[in-house]
Amino acid sequence: MTRSQAVILNAVALYGVALVLAAAFAAQLVLGELPCPLCLLQRVQFAMLAVGPILNIRFGPRPSHYALSLLAAVLGAG
């Protein structure tokens, strides 16, 4: 995989995270579905998932950047 392909895929991942968070906040603000405290925390973990792809786009793909997203995903799953 070339660096530009990796950057494009990380950008798609960022759009995916943004879409999920937008849907969650739309459900909260438009439909009135209020989140519980753990659901709010899960949204924070979703936002933290985005840091790995941001670092990949800015500094190039590195395993440590993917590890950050994995850490956030594990905490979010908990």
Added chain:
Amino acid sequence: MEFSALFLGIMVVMGVAWWGSRTLALTLFIAVLIASAATYVHHATDVLKLSF
């Protein structure tokens, strides 16, 4: 209150990751991760008000 601080914190982390240094972004990420884990442990035994 703590959730607002966490959301602001992750906004700062994303901004630093995009415009700032890599080391600072990693450090702030770990700090927010620890704060998130602490908030989770604090609220883990909350009673959930259910509608059924």
